[in-house]
Amino acid sequence: MKIRLDNVVKTFETFRAVRGVSLDIESGELVALLGPSGSGKTTILRMVAGLEYADGGHIFFGEQDATDIPVRDRGVGFVFQHYALFPHMTVAENVAFGMKVSKVKRTKDEVAARVAELLRLVKLDGLGNRFPNQISGGQRQRVALARALAVDPKVLLLDEPFGALDANVRRDLRRWLREIHEELGITTLFVTHDQEEALDLADRVVILDQGEIVQAGTPEDVCRNPNSAFVMNFLGDANRLGATVANGKAELGGVELEAQSFGDGPASVYLRPRDLDWSASGPGIAATVTRVIDRPDGRRILARTAAGEQIELDVAPETMARAGDQGFVRVHRARVFAGSASQ
C-alpha cells in the first residue's frame, strides 16, 4: 500500500510539532523517520496510524484519503516503543486479540493456526503460553510485531522499536526485522533517533528537524551528500571548523578546499574524524596533539589547531602520536556549508 502525506500539520496547544510535511512512501518500502527528540517524527507516525488527527493536510493510503479514518478502521499495525503487550494475556492471546475483535469472523481453529504461524515467523514457537512478564525485552518486541501483523495491516508502523533494548539485542532484531520485511513485503514506516539503526535498516531515510523534513533519500544519498550542516552533524561525529571563502576556495588553517558554489564570506567546514589523517610533516592544518585514545580498531587523536579549535581524527593503529606532538592534519574529505561556525 502506497502512502502519501500531503502538507501535514500538527500543533499541540502552542507547540508546532509538525509543520507541513509531505512525503511519498512507495508500496513495500521500508522507510525510517530519523530525527532528534522533538523533531516531530513520532507525531507523524501517530498521524499515519490515526492515533493523532492532523490539524491540516491529508494522508492518503493508496488512492483513499485516510486523513479522517479512525485508527480502529485504518488497518495499520502499530508497534509501540514499550511494546504495550496486554499483561494479563498470554503471548498467544496477545497475538490473537486483533483477530478476536475483528469484524471478520474466524473460527477458533483458524485463529489458533494463524497464531502458531505468526509465532513461528517471529521465532517464538513454544512460548505461546507464557505471559509478557515471563519473557525478555527482545521477545516482547517480537510478540508486539506478531500481534500487529495478525490483523493483516496495510501498513506497519513502528515507534522506536528497539529503543528500550540493549545494544546487542538491538542489532540482531534489526537484521531480523529487515528479513521479515523482505519476506512479507509490507509497507513499513519506523521512527528512530539512532542514525545507525536508520541507515542499517531502511530503504530510505527521512531526516527531520523541528517538525520539518530536512533531507530524504537512500542511506547512501544522505551519507554521501548531506544537504545541510544539521544532517552532516546528525548522521555521525563531525568536526566543525570555521573558514573563510574567497574566490571559490575555502581557506582553513593553511589548507584550501573547493567551495565553488559559495559566495565570499565566512563558512563552516565539517570533517569526519575518519576522513582525516595525522602527519609529522605538511601539508595540512597545523595542530598540537592534546590526547590520544586507543581503540580496538584504531586510534583517536584529539588535537588543537593553531587557530585554537578542537579537532578529532581517527587514524590507523600504527600511527605514532603522543600528547604534545606537533604536526599536521591531512584532510582527505570535507564538506563546506555557508555560515559561520559559531551558530
Add this chain to the structure above:
Amino acid sequence: MSAVPRRKPPRVGDTPAVRRTLIAAVLVVGALLILAPLLVILFQAFSAGVGVFTATITNPDTRHAIWLTVVTALIAVPINTAFGIAAAWAITKFDFRGRRFLIVVIEIPFSISPIVAGVAYLFVYGLQGLFGPALDAAGVKVLFALPGIVLASMFVTAPFVARELIPLMQAQGRDLEEAATSLGASGWRTFFSVTLPNIRWALLYGVVLCNARVMGEFGAVSVVSGNIRGQTNTLPLHIELLYHDYQTAGAFAAASILTVLAIVTIVAKVLLERQGAGRAGRPALAAPAPAAPQGRTL
C-alpha cells in the same frame, strides 16, 4: 571476606534506642487508641448476656436500620463505582481543559466535614431550599427518606474509587488502549478486555473502602434522614439512638455489627493489597529509553 560478625554502625536514625522507643510508642498508642475501643464494643455487646444481644439484633427497628444501610450501600456503591471509573478514565485518558480542576472537585468530599454536606443538601432539597417546593409539588420526597440518605452517602464517598484508580491508570498510560484500538477493538471491548483486567484489584479495593464508608456514614446522613426510628434510621444513626435511650448493651450490640463489617472490609483490603492493589503494589513505570546515541559536534 572474613566471617567474623561485627557490629554494624547504625543507619540513619536507626540506633537501637531510637528504634525501640519508636516501636513501643506506636504499639502502645495504637493499642490504646484503636484496638482497645474495638474490643470494648465486642465485650459490651455481650455484657448483658446473649439474650439482650439477640433481642437487639432481632428488634424490628434494628433490622430495619440494617436493611436501610444495606439498601443504601447497594445503591450508592455501584453508582459511585461507575462515577469513579468514568472520572478516572476521563482524567487519565483524555486531554481537556479543567482536568486538574476535576481532580480537585473529586477530592472535595475528603476535606469537607460530612455534616456540611448534609446541611448543603438540606438547602438544596429542603422545603425552604432550591428544588424543595417543586419536588414537594411533584410528590417526590428526597429529604427524610431513602433518596436523601443515598445522596448524602454518595457525596461523602464520591472520591474513593476514583482516588484508587487515577494514580494506577496514570502510571499505566494510554499505550494499552491505543494498542487495542489499533488492532480493531471498539471502545467497550477495549475497556472490558484490556483496561478493566488491569485495574481490577485497585477497583475492588476502592469499592471495598467506599462500601465501608457508606455503611458507616453518620454526619451527612443524620442531617438529611430526620432520624425517624424504624423508617429513616441507618445503622450508625440507630446506634446513637439506642445509646441516647440508655440501652447501652443494645447500642454496643448494634455497633458490633458495624464492627464486624469493618473487620470484613479490612480482611478484604489486605487480601486485595496482596494482589497488587492499593498504594503498596503500584507497578513501576516502564523503563526509560536509553540516552540517544547520535552524532555530535566536536
